[in-house]
Each structure stands twice: as C-alpha cells, then as structure tokens.
Amino acid sequence: MGFHSEISKRKQRRHVICMASDFFFPNTGGVEEHIYNLSQCLIKRGHKVVVITHSYGDRVGIRYLTAGLKVYYLPITVFYSQCVLPTMICNVFLLRYILIRESIEIVHGHSAFSVLGHEVSIIGKLLGLKTVFTDHSLFGFADTSAVLTNKYLQMCLTECDHCICVSHTGKENTVLRAKVKAHKVSVIPNAVDTYTFTPDPTKRNPDVITIVIVSRLVYRKGVDLMAAVITEMCPRYPNLRFIVGGDGPKMWLLQELRERKGYQHCVSLLGSLKHSEVRNVLVKGDIFLNTSLTEAYCMAIVEAASCGLKVVSTKVGGIPEVLPDSMIYLTEPTVESLVKGVENAMRDITQGNILCPYECNKMIRKMYHWMDVTKRTEIIYDSIHLNKNKPLGMQLKNYLSCGVWPFLLVISLMYLLLQLAERLYKRKNIDIAKDLKLN
Known part of the structure; x- marks a missing residue:
C-alpha cells in the first residue's frame, strides 16, 4: 500500500x-x-x-x-x-x-x-x-x-x-x-520533433544527387574535411550537387573554394538558417553529410534521417550510438574514408537500395521523442x-x-x-x- x-x-x-x-x-x-x-x-x-x-x-x-x-x-x-x-x-x-x-x-x-x-x-x-x-x-x-x-x-x-x-x-x-x-x-x-521534420521526396531533383550539409562552420565541425571532400568529388561526379547551410568563422574557406575553383554550379552556400528553415533545406537532399571532429550527440543527423536522407558521418564521440546501420554510413574522420562513405551512399541511391523516407520518419519517431x-x-x-x-x-x-x-x-x-x-x-x-x- x-x-x-x-x-x-x-x-x-x-x-x-x-x-x-x-x-x-x-x-x-x-x-x-x-x-x-x-x-x-x-x-x-x-x-x-x-x-x-x-x-x-x-x-x-x-x-x-x-x-x-x-x-x-x-x-x-x-x-x-x-x-x-x-x-x-x-x-x-x-x-x-x-x-x-x-x-x-x-x-x-x-x-x-x-x-x-x-x-x-x-x-x-x-x-x-x-x-x-x-x-x-x-x-x-x-x-x-x-x-x-x-x-x-x-x-x-x-x-x-x-x-x-x-x-x-x-x-x-x-x-x-x-x-x-x-x-x-x-x-x-x-x-527530434518528427512531426516537423517530415519527408517530401517531391522536392528532390531526380536528375542529380544532392548532398546537404547543415552545420555551424567552425573547426570542430570538420569544415576543412568538408572542403576537401567537395574538392575531391565535384570533378569526378558531374551530377553531384552540394547544399551547405550554416555560418561561422570558417565560411571563408567554402567561399574561396567555390569562387576560385569554379564550383558555383555544384556548391550552394545558404548562410545562416533559422531552425524553421532547416527542414525545407533537408528535403531537397538525397544524402546528409556530417564531418564533425568531435560530437557528443549530433541532432543534425537525426533530423536528416527523420526527413528520409541517407546519412554519412564521421564515427566520433557518441555518433555511433545515435542511428542504426541501415540509416547511416560511419566513416573515419579522413578525406578518403568520407569520400568512400559518400560513394557507398550514392551507389545505394542509384540502385534503389534505400529505406522508404516515410518508414525512416516512423522509426525515428519510435526511437527519439521529447515527451520520453x-x-x-x-x-x-x-x-x-x-x-x-x-x-x-x-x-x-x-x-x-x-x-x-x-x-x-x-x-x-x-x-x-x-x-x-x-x-x-x-x-x-x-x-x-x-x-x-x-x-
């Protein structure tokens, strides 16, 4: 009693x-x-x-x-x-x-x-x-x-x-x-609020593979790795497009990369985003790329997975605990490993070997809920x-x-x-x- x-x-x-x-x-x-x-x-x-x-x-x-x-x-x-x-x-x-x-x-x-x-x-x-x-x-x-x-x-x-x-x-x-x-x-x-971060495959461009990056552009987020991956992959894959959302002291590195190397057609820099705008950017992509050097728990990859994107991320800190293997490719924090992870994700997309975006949203909803x-x-x-x-x-x-x-x-x-x-x-x-x- x-x-x-x-x-x-x-x-x-x-x-x-x-x-x-x-x-x-x-x-x-x-x-x-x-x-x-x-x-x-x-x-x-x-x-x-x-x-x-x-x-x-x-x-x-x-x-x-x-x-x-x-x-x-x-x-x-x-x-x-x-x-x-x-x-x-x-x-x-x-x-x-x-x-x-x-x-x-x-x-x-x-x-x-x-x-x-x-x-x-x-x-x-x-x-x-x-x-x-x-x-x-x-x-x-x-x-x-x-x-x-x-x-x-x-x-x-x-x-x-x-x-x-x-x-x-x-x-x-x-x-x-x-x-x-x-x-x-x-x-x-x-x-993550999965009712806000919902998929919308109609927003994707079927003629290209779009990689979305949403991050603060600071050193610990691996902006140098990000720039090196873009430099490595853009010349090799003409149908590849990068959309980068976020701002920070390392923005100059991506601006220089875009202007000096002539990547205006394949790299879009959106600058600082309001949180309410992030979902509208994510749904345009096929792959989400995270190049963090240290991370306790990455909210961005959960939001991306909730929108149905295939995630490629460095396996640093607590990131390996966050998503199941079916949703993410984990890589070492090196250019070669990240490029290989992106290529694996691209191959899955071209072969149709990916989860339904709406099923991804339902899975995330069961795993992470604010009321829980x-x-x-x-x-x-x-x-x-x-x-x-x-x-x-x-x-x-x-x-x-x-x-x-x-x-x-x-x-x-x-x-x-x-x-x-x-x-x-x-x-x-x-x-x-x-x-x-x-x-």
Missing part, C-alpha cells in the same frame, strides 16, 4: 524549474533547441519552467514564448562566443532576486561552455536549491583550453546534485574530465528532491577537493553577498512585490 501511495505522490509532484544557459533563442543550435523543447514538454506535464539567459541584441527583459514559457534576457554583456564574463559575483543580487521571485526549486544548467548556467547553479546551491546539469559536448584532455575548461567544470559540478549526458560516450567523458561520480550521471539522449526525454528527466528531478542541503562548511570542504584554493574565496564571497542581499532585500519584500504585480 505504501509503495503505491509513493508512486502516486511522484506522479502528482509539481516542480518549479529554472533552465539556465548562455545559449537560447533567438540563437540557434542543439542546446537552444533542447532547452526549448524540454521546457515545453515539462509545462505540458504540469510543471512551471523559467529560462534565464543573457540579452541578445535588443532583446532584453522578460519575454513569454509558447505555452507561457517565461524567459529572462538579463542585461549582461557577452564576453566571448555568446558567453558572459565569468565574474561569479557581479550578478549575485539579480539572480537571487529572480530565483526567489519565481519560487524556484530546481536549477537546471545546460552546456559546459555556459558561464551563466554554472553561475546560476552555484548561487542556487548556496540558496539551498537542488541543481541539475546537462552536458552537451565532448572535450579533450591535452590542449590548454581543454585543461582549463575541464578544471572549471570540475569546480562548478562539485556540489551539483545530478548530471545528465546525451550519450554514453559523453558520460564517460564527463566522469573522467570533471571527476563526477558515475552514479550521479545519467544518460538521456536528445530528441521529459519523463526520464522528471525521474531525476524526483530523485534529487529528497537530497538534504549541506551546510556551507561541508560545501567548502567539497570545493577544496578540486585543488583550486582561491575558488573557496569566490564561493565565500558569493555567500557573504547573498547574506547581505538577505538583509537589504528580504524575501518577504520580494514576495509582496510579486503579489502586487499579480494583482
């Missing part, structure tokens, strides 16, 4: 969640889409969700998105690559006010690159809230930037209640580089709900295990600022101000 009552309580429990990250709409990407879709499904499940991010251009203040999703675009200046400056203390008062005003219970940070996500999580933990972190990326261990990022991530995740990774490879990577205990890390993959991701995330929220809050002394002792002693001074200063804010801006005054606004 007690077991069934506990299950019923779990089903009825309502959480108040704050999604925190530097990456959110109107910026586009896998992290942004993950936060938005997860938030929408949590709202449908009866939870309250608030998003905290920094300003994007003139988008500052509070905005309401679909289903009443409340987004705080904070007036914080971007420092580098869409991330704010890691001061840790400059935004304490503002973030505390929001967390109390919205009666937040759980802070859910996203992306190891997001300074704001880590900052909100640490402040939330000092306020006695529960914290969850989702890691969307893989990192190395050798270069200087990776060492610094890994140490920063280790410090920020010391007091995190639970971590989520989007692939098993990502879990192993996070456990090793951030020194998080394995039992505190769960694997919940991304998903949401239910699995809810289980984590329910499990950490019972965790006891640690006193400041115990938290500082845990932070000491990172080996970065000055970070203890930062945490102590953040705690003192929160105590000062408690005296200057009492919680009851925040609640009164909220009630007055509602009335």
